[in-house]
Amino acid sequence: MHRFANPARFQRFSAAALPWFAGAAILCLGAGLYFSLFRSPADYQQGETVRIMYVHVPAAWMALFAYLVVAAGSVSALVWKHPLGEVVARAAAPIGAGFTLVCLVTGSLWGKPMWGAWWVWDARLTSVLVLFFLYLGYMALLGAFDDPVRGGRAASILAIVGVVNLPVIKWSVDWWNTLHQPASVARMDGPTIHPSMLLPLLLMAAGFGFYFAAVLLLRVRAELAARRIRALRLAAMEVEA
Amino acid sequence: MIGPLRAILLRDLRLALRQGGDAATVVLFFVLAASLFPFGVGPEPNLLARIAAGVIWVTALLSVMLGIDRLFLADHEDGSLEGLLTQPVPAAGIVVAKCAAQWLMSGLPLILATPILAVFLQLPAEGLPAMLAALALGTPTLVLVGAIGAALVLGARRGGVLLALLVLPLAVPVLVFGVAAVDAAVAGLPARPHLLVLGAMLLAALALAPIAAAAALRQALE
Numbered sequence: 001m002h003r004f005a006n007p008a009r010f011q012r013f014s015a016a017a018l019p020w021f022a023g024a025a026i027l028c029l030g031a032g033l034y035f036s037l038f039r040s041p042a043d044y045q046q047g048e049t050v051r052i053m054y055v056h057v058p059a060a061w062m063a064l065f066a067y068l069v070v071a072a073g074s075v076s077a078l079v080w081k082h083p084l085g086e087v088v089a090r091a092a093a094p095i096g097a098g099f100t101l102v103c104l105v106t107g108s109l110w111g112k113p114m115w116g117a118w119w120v121w122d123a124r125l126t127s128v129l130v131l132f133f134l135y136l137g138y139m140a141l142l143g144a145f146d147d148p149v150r151g152g153r154a155a156s157i158l159a160i161v162g163v164v165n166l167p168v169i170k171w172s173v174d175w176w177n178t179l180h181q182p183a184s185v186a187r188m189d190g191p192t193i194h195p196s197m198l199l200p201l202l203l204m205a206a207g208f209g210f211y212f213a214a215v216l217l218l219r220v221r222a223e224l225a226a227r228r229i230r231a232l233r234l235a236a237m238e239v240e241a
Numbered sequence: 242m243i244g245p246l247r248a249i250l251l252r253d254l255r256l257a258l259r260q261g262g263d264a265a266t267v268v269l270f271f272v273l274a275a276s277l278f279p280f281g282v283g284p285e286p287n288l289l290a291r292i293a294a295g296v297i298w299v300t301a302l303l304s305v306m307l308g309i310d311r312l313f314l315a316d317h318e319d320g321s322l323e324g325l326l327t328q329p330v331p332a333a334g335i336v337v338a339k340c341a342a343q344w345l346m347s348g349l350p351l352i353l354a355t356p357i358l359a360v361f362l363q364l365p366a367e368g369l370p371a372m373l374a375a376l377a378l379g380t381p382t383l384v385l386v387g388a389i390g391a392a393l394v395l396g397a398r399r400g401g402v403l404l405a406l407l408v409l410p411l412a413v414p415v416l417v418f419g420v421a422a423v424d425a426a427v428a429g430l431p432a433r434p435h436l437l438v439l440g441a442m443l444l445a446a447l448a449l450a451p452i453a454a455a456a457a458l459r460q461a462l463e
Contacts, residue, residue: 133406144394144397144400145396146398158389162411164411
């Protein structure tokens with residue numbers, strides 16, 4: 001991580017990696033959608049609605065992962081004062097919030113036919129909703145100060161405090177008797193999901209991951225470019241004055 | 242180290258008492274807000290008894306959060322916070338002392354007023370001891386978590402509203418177990434497991450929240 005904390009080196013790396021990540025995202029999402037919509041069986045209990053899972057589960061994974069990225073970026077910004085750490089955290093938050101929203105909405109669409117309700121207050125759903133609020137709080141705090149540096153530091157501390165929610169989300173289905181089903185892929189005794197469903201799921205997850213990486217790089221590059229423009233403008237004004 | 246911290250605690254208490262009315266306002270809000278519910282859902286005793294624990298907990302939560310944005314605000318504005326942080330005492334200790342004063346002025350009065358609300362809202366009598374114990378364990382946790390938020394929003398625009406947005410999601414676990422303790426007691430089940438979880442959350446908050454709040458205070462003054 002320290003190696004890429006240098007913005008110039010990051011610019012070179014991201015310029016080279018961005019097209020690959022974007023291409024991999026398109027390939028994986030295309031193949032994943034094909035397999036999940038046409039080449040995987042309908043569930044014997046859930047019928048066709050099981051296909052919502054191919055969007056819902058990767059979105060949920062990425063919602064957690066993006067929060068980890070925000071928190072890790074915040075730690076590196078606060079502890080090592082890496083200029084890039086805060087930029088990465090700032091850039092990852094809206095993407096993570098988007099994934100969380102997708103996760104909540106698809107879960108709700110699935111819940112109506114399966115559980116008979118758009119929303120139930122079980123531990124998994126509630127903790128993911130809290131995650132969504134944490135993302136919103138992080139972004140609100142970023143923009144709440146006249147001094148962007150102060151906003152960045154305050155939001156970094158909040159992001160680190162919010163990490164306590166991640167284990168609650170992960171293990172909420174084991175700690176409480178929830179309506180939400182327990183984990184079936186990342187298990188100590190191997191996945192309990194059939195390979196015909198696991199393949200499209202993993203393809204979609206890889207697609208979501210590459211999409212996240214590509215958009216994150218793009219957003220970080222945009223932020224760095226914006227900062228550079230600001231610095232050049234300031235320099236130009238000083239020359240005039 | 243204890244001396245200076247006690248001095249901060251006593252100073253905050255003296256300030257609150259001499260300004261007067263702060264604690265009374267919080268309690269008044271607590272009682273008034275909870276008394277709105279019978280108007281909202283209707284005065285039917287069975288319904289009220291069913292929701293009493295939740296109503297008391299939610300209004301207690303909001304009452305604690307109501308004043309928490311002022312925890313560091315006055316000291317920040319007149320510069321005494323900067324003076325405090327340059328003292329040879331850990332910043333986390335200062336946060337604990339200020340939180341203790343805040344809890345004595347806002348949390349404790351709420352607990353004392355709870356029996357009245359329990360009567361208003363028809364809370365079954367066997368739920369009251371669990372309610373008081375849960376509030377005694379839960380409200381200090383809320384103050385400590387709120388202190389992080391209060392330190393984070395120092396100098397922010399619309400700090401009060403923002404504080405609620407930051408802290409309320411983190412307060413959900415306290416609410417869940419606080420209500421669960423009372424519900425268990427009312428149903429004739431042991432409230433102890435839920436109270437133990439509340440106690441664990443208090444200890445975790447006591448250990449971690451002052452560090453986070455101290456970090457937030459330091460960067461607010463940089």
